[in-house]
Amino acid sequence: MQIKLPKKALVTGAAGFLGSHLCRRLLDDGYEVTAVDNLFTGTRRNIYPLLENRRFQFVLHDITLPFWGQFDEIYNLACPASPFHYQHNPVETIKTSVLGIINMLELALKTKAKILQASTSEVYGDPLVHPQTETYWGNVNTIGIRSCYDEGKRCAETLMADFRREWGVDARIVRIFNTYGPNMHPKDGRVISNFIMQALHNEDITLFGDGLQTRSFQYCDDLIEAMRRYMDKPRAEIDAFFSTRRLGVPVINTGNPGEYTIKQLAEATLKLIPESKSRLVYLPLPADDPKRRKPDIALATELLGWAPKVPLAEGLEKTIGYFRGL
């Protein structure tokens, strides 16, 4: 008889919004999950339900310091992701992205683990082409107030590419566009959590600029599905797929290509919170705020047979339910 041991996954940023969803999914898929977080923006509350699972363990650790253990798969999600949080200490934000990925890549190298880097649509900055494909190089300010996040994430991609080219690490990059859902930080300053919190508290709903800048909104479950399919692909398939493309390095966009204006989002939110007495108000646009961003997901669809499934109204409703329960 052959004993089948569970595969071992390391998730960094595990107590954050996306990390907590990913941990749950990995447990559902039968993995043994080691969850690492420094709890700067992540919260233990996000993983309370997981702590009962014997295949789950939480480690309080900051990935700017090395971390060791034997894993089959590493999911590097650690980094404050909202301007409000990442601007709190920009230098730590860069260290988390750059030193964090160096430590994780060194771990992947020594233990021959697959590694997934949670990159971001922010690497495209304020894009000059629409929608953004993975071959677009981006339009990013190096010295602005958002740069600590954008450039840290760009540099992390570079390190992924170099560890792959130099030492053959099975490194896979996913560029995550705007994603929302339960377990979002209620005070992260992002547009969806802002709008829901404001509507629930009958406060003015604040739109920046004219509110006509568009965003795409991906429900968290759709993203996690893409990540899992991506990591499940055998290396040979990944290598073959990307070697024939200009990219060379495995990198896919995930996001929901449906475009909504910020104003439409505000209206959709208010519709789902009919008791709210909030009104829309307009404030000046902050520096370097991208005016428009929309993912081209053709590559992910071709590689993974994946497309987002959850419509905005449905995802918003679940998210509002979560915020109501807080």
Added chain:
Amino acid sequence: MQIKLPKKALVTGAAGFLGSHLCRRLLDDGYEVTAVDNLFTGTRRNIYPLLENRRFQFVLHDITLPFWGQFDEIYNLACPASPFHYQHNPVETIKTSVLGIINMLELALKTKAKILQASTSEVYGDPLVHPQTETYWGNVNTIGIRSCYDEGKRCAETLMADFRREWGVDARIVRIFNTYGPNMHPKDGRVISNFIMQALHNEDITLFGDGLQTRSFQYCDDLIEAMRRYMDKPRAEIDAFFSTRRLGVPVINTGNPGEYTIKQLAEATLKLIPESKSRLVYLPLPADDPKRRKPDIALATELLGWAPKVPLAEGLEKTIGYFRGL
């Protein structure tokens, strides 16, 4: 009687091409100079003549590790700067840029030193606008074979900007365009050293692509003059100058706006080495090689009253003289 002690400067990458020129100039200006280099691409030969000066000391050190000392001014020039060298170990290249500047900025913060970061025209990547002004955000591939240098330098700029905004460090960025002169590494694979070495050894002169891509060539003395004037400016003047501009953070281009095709450079080199039997040959263009780059130096001119003075023929002649003597 008041005793006037010399100002103290720290130069990283001091045994490199530009570092060695900067050290000499600082000694000429009366500074006490601490010269740091890990000697990966730098060479002690570049600083032999300086070792006799009692105000000069060399320290073998790698700035990816912290370094302490009391200085008035820090000039951070450490980083392999030619593709041939920086691709040798791309991960170390990024560490030198990112960990290096973090260590130097922490030193500047604790000792209240001014700090100059030697950034690069490579932050503009393969630019979509010509000439490049400091407000241009660049067009850089995050996952290509040049990215370790480009993204490392971009991230270093971000750290400069953030240390300045967060903790008031007197951080000044200079984006250096193609620069040449004596003490260049003869095997750095850069176009000027390549052409001179090939011409002196009667080897084929290799042009990539059609040789019609243009470059600008700044003689090293012109750059060092700009750096010294930049660092001599009182902080209040720097702050006033940049606060009224969209940039916010002190950053200037230095380079020579004169544009030459690679082919013109080859011909000028051969003219100065009349005994050479070399012929021009054409090879395919390497990946991500920028097709054109030209500095807009209006900002440096306005701030420093500076413009490059040394014509290409004169600078080439001095450089050829140096290579002949090797």
